Amino acid sequence: MSTPVHDTPFVIDGPEFLADPHRHYDRLRREAPVAIGGMSVLPGQQIHFLARYADCVALTTDPRFRRVAPDGTPPALPEALRLLAVDSMILKDDPEHHRLRRLVSRPFTPAAVGRLAERVHAVTGDLLDGFVAGRPVDLQRDYAIPIPVTVISEMVGLGHDERAIFHEGMRLLVDGLSALGMDEAVRRMEDLTGFVRELVARRRATPGEDIMSGLVRASDDGDRLTDDEIVALVFLLVGAGYETTYNLIGNGVLALLRHPDQLALLVRRPELIDTAVEEILRWTGTVGGTKPTYAAEEVEWHGVRIPRGAMVMPLLASANRDPAVFDRPEEFDITRSPNPHIAFSRGAHFCLGANLARMEARIAIGNLLARFPGTRLAVDPADLATEPTPLMVRLRGLPVVPA
Structure with a gap:
């Protein structure tokens, strides 16, 4: 077996890598399809990164890789962190993952999703009513963020007076540990956990038409979700459905503004919005990787030995620009078809909220x-800044002039 071809171990969320990630992805695909590196948020943890499309797809269905580390003992954590970092459905393997996914998918009926779509139309209309042609706005703060905030609030059936509390909870789940420190973040997350438990109890007593009520009612041959499982799912909805979605909207608008020919084409032919969103998902790299996966046994991949228990991570943003799969992969083309991107991953852990x-x-x-x-x-595109977030493109702001 050989060692990965890479000059030195790299930090994928380090300043050098983040300055031009696609240059590094291109090199990894060519020279080190299995590369050893790390993340600053996981100090001392060695990670095997997969850079090519075929390998990333294969990993999602390979039974030799699991979401739970072999022989791993869940760490002793405060309840709020346990629900977020251990009990989340996306950190489970089958058969437990399959059970949870089967139950969780039941409330996402076409009628429920249709009601949410109606609300998104209404919310975007209200927000756009507040824009004035020629007056700059921060599209990230004033448009992209309020949309998923409203959707998630309505999914869990919040009253208007509760939404500000829940919005703070969303920000806590996304930025809490880094912004507040462990002790303060845990204290606030315990308050948030209590708040969500109260919502679950309310839905059990008086169910409505919201998706949380559907989770409470979901049953398969008498099997039902526990309160802990519903709370963990709400935390997952926030992490995946809030941050990812507002970044997708902001990054998508920016991609179009930086490609005026594609913007003009979409304005002229609005029916292209479906393929435009698929290309935004492929090209922007809004989500650059998945949750960690672990080798359940020793594996050799491209001649590289991956030890049992090693952490392995597919680089979705790299895979989505792999020239072995995509013609002109560096070009942003809203008419691209076919477009078999894997922005939502593949296999058993394909993103439940993709639609x-x-x-x-x-x-x-x-x-x-x-x-x-x-x-x-x-502003000048060079003045735009992103947060140094591992495997995610998150703008610090998006100043635009509506016209």
């Missing part, structure tokens, strides 16, 4: 351009 995210992005971007087709950036 929701697509729906929100289609409506948000489509309605923005229908109302303000001449929208332009309010």
Whole structure:
């Protein structure tokens, strides 16, 4: 067996890598399809990164790789962190993962998703009513973020007076540990956990038409979700459905503004919004990787020995620009077809909220351009900044001028 071909171990969320990730992805695909590196948020943890499309797809269905580390003992954590970091469905393996996914998918009926789509149309309309042609706005803060906040709030059946509390909870789950420190973040997360438990109890007593009520009612031959499982799922909805979606909207608008020919094409042919969103998912790398996977046994991949218990991570953003699969992979083309990107991963852990995210992005971007087709950036593109977030593209702001 050989060792990975890479000059030195790299930090995938380090400044050098983040300055131009696709240059590094290109090199990894060519020279080190299995590369050893790390993340600053996981100090001392060695990670085997897969850079090629075929390998990333294969990993998602290979039974030699699992979400739970072999012989791993779950760490002793405060309840709130346990629900977030251990009990989440996306960190489970079959058969437990299959059971949870089967139950969780039941409330996401076409009628329920249709009601959410109606609300996204209404919310985007209200937000756009507040825009004034020629007056700059931060599209990330004033448009992209409020949309998933509303969707998730309605999924869990919040009253209007509870939404501000829950929005703070969303921000806590996304940024809490890094912004507040462990002790304060845990204290606030315990408060949030209590708040969500109260919501679950309320839905059990008085179910409504929201998706949380559907989770409470979901049953398969008498098997039902426990309160802990529902709370963990709400945390998952926030982490995946809030941050990922507002980043997708913001990154998508920015991609179009930086490609005026594609923007003009979409304005002229709004029916292209479906393929445009698929290309945004492929090209922007909004989500660059999945949750960690572990080798359940020793594996040799491209001549590289991956020890049992080693952490392995597929680089979805690299796979989605693999020239072995995509013609002109570096070009942003909203008419691209076919477009077999894996922005939502593949296999058993394919993103449960993929259709929701697509729906929100289609409506948000489509309605923005229908109302303000001449929208332009309010700053030089070089002045835009992203957060140093591992395997995720998150703008710090998106100043635009609606027109």
